[in-house]
Amino acid sequence: QVQLQESGPGLVKPSETLSLTCTVSGGSISSFYWSWIRQPPGKGLEWIGYMYYNGNTNYNPSLKSRVTISIDTSKNQFSLNLSSVTAADTAVYYCARGKYAVYWGQGTLVTVSS
Amino acid sequence: DIVMTQTPLSLSVTPGQPASISCKSSQSLLHSDGKTYLYWYLQKPGQSPQLLIYEVSSRFSGVPDRFSGSGSGTDFTLKISRVEAEDVGVYYCMQGIHFPWTFGQGTKVEIK
Numbered sequence: 001q002v003q004l005q006e007s008g009p010g011l012v013k014p015s016e017t018l019s020l021t022c023t024v025s026g027g028s029i030s031s032f033y034w035s036w037i038r039q040p041p042g043k044g045l046e047w048i049g050y051m052y053y054n055g056n057t058n059y060n061p062s063l064k065s066r067v068t069i070s071i072d073t074s075k076n077q078f079s080l081n082l083s084s085v086t087a088a089d090t091a092v093y094y095c096a097r098g099k100y101a102v103y104w105g106q107g108t109l110v111t112v113s114s
Numbered sequence: 115d116i117v118m119t120q121t122p123l124s125l126s127v128t129p130g131q132p133a134s135i136s137c138k139s140s141q142s143l144l145h146s147d148g149k150t151y152l153y154w155y156l157q158k159p160g161q162s163p164q165l166l167i168y169e170v171s172s173r174f175s176g177v178p179d180r181f182s183g184s185g186s187g188t189d190f191t192l193k194i195s196r197v198e199a200e201d202v203g204v205y206y207c208m209q210g211i212h213f214p215w216t217f218g219q220g221t222k223v224e225i226k
Contacts, residue, residue, distance in 0.1 A: 044219055045163065045208075046217075094163075100153055100168065102174070106161075107162050
């Protein structure tokens with residue numbers, strides 16, 4: 001059974017870059033699409049973007065200028081970088097397998113605050 | 115972006131009774147490939163969302179058959195034939211035809 005685990009700092013300062021990694025176990029990352037989704041506290045879900053294992057990406061236009069998703073097949077990991085963060089980027093960040101999020105990680109809360 | 119509108123936003127159900135959630139999209143979710151890209155997820159309290167239904171009516175692996183999805187074009191419904199205590203949580207519909215994929219506001223289901 002595939003499992004996904006997000007990791008990274010839980011606190012990021014305004015204007016800095018949020019960096020998260022998703023480690024995939026129970027299967028190879030060298031196939032499928034891989035996605036990032038976020039959920040502000042007490043609010044609904046927002047799709048950040050997805051990447052195919054070959055490197056092709058699709059980002060939410062509302063975040064496109066600040067988002068980068070990358071993949072490291074040697075480590076079976078993929079990553080999210082979100083630059084110039086503000087308090088509005090405070091959220092639980094989920095990684096998921098699939099273009100339509102078939103399997104999800106448990107999520108990690110990232111707070112943007114000085 | 116496509117707007118997904120769910121009703122009701124909350125639902126209180128007696129165990130063993132049916133429940134129904136409506137989801138309407140601002141544009142048709144029927145793709146030229148013949149598929150309709152409408153998904154349902156359940157987020158149980160304190161957990162990450164889990165996929166229940168894909169492409170309107172196909173149950174994901176391990177999802178009980180008391181869950182069913184139906185609809186076409188812009189109008190969709192998730193039905194639970196007999197609600198159980200483990201079904202509590204927030205249900206989201208999501209469209210996957212025009213990126214960015216967008217979710218409904220969520221419907222909170224609780225047990226009476």
